[in-house]
Amino acid sequence: MSPPVYLDHNATTPPHEDVLAAMHRAWSTGWANPSSLHRAGRQARRLVEEAREAVAALAGLHPRDVTFTSGGTEANNLAIERPFRLGDRGLLLTSRLEHPSLLACAEDLERRGVRVHWIEPLPGGHLPLDAFASVLARREPGEPTLLATHAVHHETGAIQPIPELAALAESHGAQLHVDAVQAAGRIDPALWRGAHSVALAAHKLRGPKGIGALVTRPGLPLHPLLRGGSQERGFRPGTLDPIAAAGFAVAAHRALHGGPERYATLRPLRDALEQKAVAEAARLGIQIDLTGREPRAPHVAHLLVAGWRGDELVAALDLEGICVSSGSACSAGTAEPSPAIAALVGIERARSALRVSLGETSTMDDVAAFLKALQRVLGRAR
Numbered sequence: 001m002s003p004p005v006y007l008d009h010n011a012t013t014p015p016h017e018d019v020l021a022a023m024h025r026a027w028s029t030g031w032a033n034p035s036s037l038h039r040a041g042r043q044a045r046r047l048v049e050e051a052r053e054a055v056a057a058l059a060g061l062h063p064r065d066v067t068f069t070s071g072g073t074e075a076n077n078l079a080i081e082r083p084f085r086l087g088d089r090g091l092l093l094t095s096r097l098e099h100p101s102l103l104a105c106a107e108d109l110e111r112r113g114v115r116v117h118w119i120e121p122l123p124g125g126h127l128p129l130d131a132f133a134s135v136l137a138r139r140e141p142g143e144p145t146l147l148a149t150h151a152v153h154h155e156t157g158a159i160q161p162i163p164e165l166a167a168l169a170e171s172h173g174a175q176l177h178v179d180a181v182q183a184a185g186r187i188d189p190a191l192w193r194g195a196h197s198v199a200l201a202a203h204k205l206r207g208p209k210g211i212g213a214l215v216t217r218p219g220l221p222l223h224p225l226l227r228g229g230s231q232e233r234g235f236r237p238g239t240l241d242p243i244a245a246a247g248f249a250v251a252a253h254r255a256l257h258g259g260p261e262r263y264a265t266l267r268p269l270r271d272a273l274e275q276k277a278v279a280e281a282a283r284l285g286i287q288i289d290l291t292g293r294e295p296r297a298p299h300v301a302h303l304l305v306a307g308w309r310g311d312e313l314v315a316a317l318d319l320e321g322i323c324v325s326s327g328s329a330c331s332a333g334t335a336e337p338s339p340a341i342a343a344l345v346g347i348e349r350a351r352s353a354l355r356v357s358l359g360e361t362s363t364m365d366d367v368a369a370f371l372k373a374l375q376r377v378l379g380r381a382r
């Protein structure tokens with residue numbers, strides 16, 4: 001059986017061979033506990049510190065301010081608690097488009113008494129700056145305030161105006177948290193840096209699963225979610241995995257050096273995929289609407305296929321050897337459509353969503369294979 005055509009790079013990316021080689025080496029030289037003071041521990045520690053430097057360089061911040069986590073979800077959870085740690089009061093500005101790891105935290109804070117202002121997105125999924133500005137202009141002086149959003153949307157690929165939000169937060173004495181999990185290594189870092197805290201995940205950068213980071217501006221304290229150890233300055237207790245760190249170091253280095261340039265080459269592939277999918281479906285009498293609007297990341301196509309359920313399409317395409325998704329991987333397996341897409345286009349249309357996310361290993365042949373399979377699946381049902 002030939003290997004499947006993998007077009008689900010927003011769910012996760014295949015590990016790069018240099019990442020695998022570094023992790024393989026680390027298994028024999030860096031397996032010890034990185035907190036141990038002896039020589040074996042120090043060898044493991046070195047791997048963790050090299051990763052810290054690579055991740056800080058990617059975020060444009062200082063290695064001292066990198067806190068390793070289990071991934072993007074934990075980094076978002078850790079970030080959003082931070083400004084409200086002195087009591088459940090304050091103001092959070094965010095949106096219903098966020099990844100569930102931010103959305104659920106915001107809903108929880110709202111239940112606990114933090115004022116949450118949900119910013120209404122524009123039709124293409126962008127968040128309007130003036131909506132943030134008008135809420136900030138009306139807030140109580142001195143009220144702890146956090147703006148929290150994504151840089152690149154995990155389903156539509158929409159790019160949010162992060163540099164402008166950072167400047168706005170600054171001018172109002174508020175703070176900004178950016179979920180850069182889908183942005184790092186894919187778009188120009190200038191488009192997602194500049195926040196007070198940034199969430200990253202290694203597995204979206206061809207690194208391993210099980211490791212991510214929250215990187216902050218100098219010296220910002222975190223409110224630990226776990227108790228019981230002094231690792232990561234006490235902000236994230238628990239033994240760190242030096243093998244995963246070795247993989248993250250290589251992945252972060254690759255993401256910083258050439259990542260966005262490699263992703264830029266995917267734009268013509270993605271555009272061809274969208275145009276041909278729409279045209280070929282139209283020939284079968286099926287309407288496909290594209291959710292994405294510029295500015296957006298170059299590798300994501302988000303299709304709404306009228307009369308179809310996204311999860312049925314995913315299953316049918318899987319039988320054809322094509323891996324795509326109908327929502328974010330963390331909500332896969334549930335009958336409900338993605339809450340972010342439901343917030344954008346309504347729950348019924350959200351059920352018809354199909355996300356195709358290209359990545360560094362994608363080729364025009366993969367796009368052609370997807371289009372052929374889609375045509376077969378849609379045609380068969382006619």
Ligand SMILES: Cc1ncc(COP(=O)(O)O)c(C=O)c1O
Nearest residue numbers: 071072073099154179181182201
């Ligand atoms: C935008 C965004 N934030 C956070 C996460 C969560 O990251 P992780 O899967 O590493 O927990 C994801 C994962 O899909 C994501 O796309």
